[in-house]
Amino acid sequence: MIIKSLGYLGFNSEKLDEWVDFGTRVVGLQLYERSDDVLTFRMDERQQRIIVRRAPPDTGWSGWEVEDAAALEVLRVRLTDNYVPWTELDTQALALRGVCAGISFSDPAGNRHEAFHGANIVPAPFVPGRPISGFRTGDHGLGHVVYQTPALVKLQAFFEGVLGFGLSDYFYEPVSVAFFHVNARHHSLALAQTPNSAIHHVMFELNQLDDVGQGYDVARAEPGRVAVTLGRHINDLMTSYYVRSPDGFLIECGWGGRSIDVDEWEPFELAYGPSLWGHDREWPSKEAEQEADAIRDKAREDGLRLPVQVAKGNYNAGYEPLAWWEQNRRKSLPEIRADAAEADAAE
Ligand SMILES: [Fe+2]
Numbered sequence: 567m568i569i570k571s572l573g574y575l576g577f578n579s580e581k582l583d584e585w586v587d588f589g590t591r592v593v594g595l596q597l598y599e600r601s602d603d604v605l606t607f608r609m610d611e612r613q614q615r616i617i618v619r620r621a622p623p624d625t626g627w628s629g630w631e632v633e634d635a636a637a638l639e640v641l642r643v644r645l646t647d648n649y650v651p652w653t654e655l656d657t658q659a660l661a662l663r664g665v666c667a668g669i670s671f672s673d674p675a676g677n678r679h680e681a682f683h684g685a686n687i688v689p690a691p692f693v694p695g696r697p698i699s700g701f702r703t704g705d706h707g708l709g710h711v712v713y714q715t716p717a718l719v720k721l722q723a724f725f726e727g728v729l730g731f732g733l734s735d736y737f738y739e740p741v742s743v744a745f746f747h748v749n750a751r752h753h754s755l756a757l758a759q760t761p762n763s764a765i766h767h768v769m770f771e772l773n774q775l776d777d778v779g780q781g782y783d784v785a786r787a788e789p790g791r792v793a794v795t796l797g798r799h800i801n802d803l804m805t806s807y808y809v810r811s812p813d814g815f816l817i818e819c820g821w822g823g824r825s826i827d828v829d830e831w832e833p834f835e836l837a838y839g840p841s842l843w844g845h846d847r848e849w850p851s852k853e854a855e856q857e858a859d860a861i862r863d864k865a866r867e868d869g870l871r872l873p874v875q876v877a878k879g880n881y882n883a884g885y886e887p888l889a890w891w892e893q894n895r896r897k898s899l900p901e902i903r904a905d906a907a908e909a910d911a912a913e
Pocket of ligand 1: 712
């Protein structure tokens, strides 16, 4: 894939002081640079992963990483061939982003994107804003970004056809959402069909489940901060909650995201979604909320269970799998009842 990962995100905001407090104390980012007009935050060894610039808020910009100068040139040609105008990032823009080279362009909905290579690594170690075990980035990129758009089909054609994103999966109810990957992260981008264009949310993945639980406690201490309650997603298997950023769009803080095999992956329509449990949220309408509740209830009533995704060092296997569960894990409750009745009758 020409795009390797979601490398950084930029937001325009008039609320820089609020972002300092929110970014460090609520999310756990490291404030790295601060001037009257710009903030940069670190999440790992890189100079920055998040930039907040003083300007009227809009959908910001997403920074997509490519391998090297040759890959960036391939992308320039591809954009030109598809009649997508692009401009080079100037020296000042490159310095702020801490990258060797980059270009800027827009998607068909007008959301701004950048493509770059050569991210600067800072010698000083990452120091989180509050005690967390760190963010899962690396080859998986910084997380994911989700745009609301009235033009899902048009945007999907752009991201798949021009930028080479891979479709992971999708659902149509209670609203249409499509998920796209550029690496092993289940999705680095999602598009949700809505009447307006906006950033819906940005996801940061933490290394340990307790980071998410403790962050949830921090967020719940502030009235109105939590926008979506703790829950688990059906497709990327993330256990997460969502908080309101100073500019209203949401930040999802999650743990346990799924890694996929990009070469083997086949996109499909999700039978459930978006959540296995939890994730109470405000939907665009009462009907959508009822529909979402009904889909979630069905996952519970069907006894849907999906494996927890763990990393070396953050789990201990505590006991042997339960024999009853091992024998019955693929069966529905009516099937288990029928098997039990059959066994009873045989005795
Ligand atoms: Fe998400």
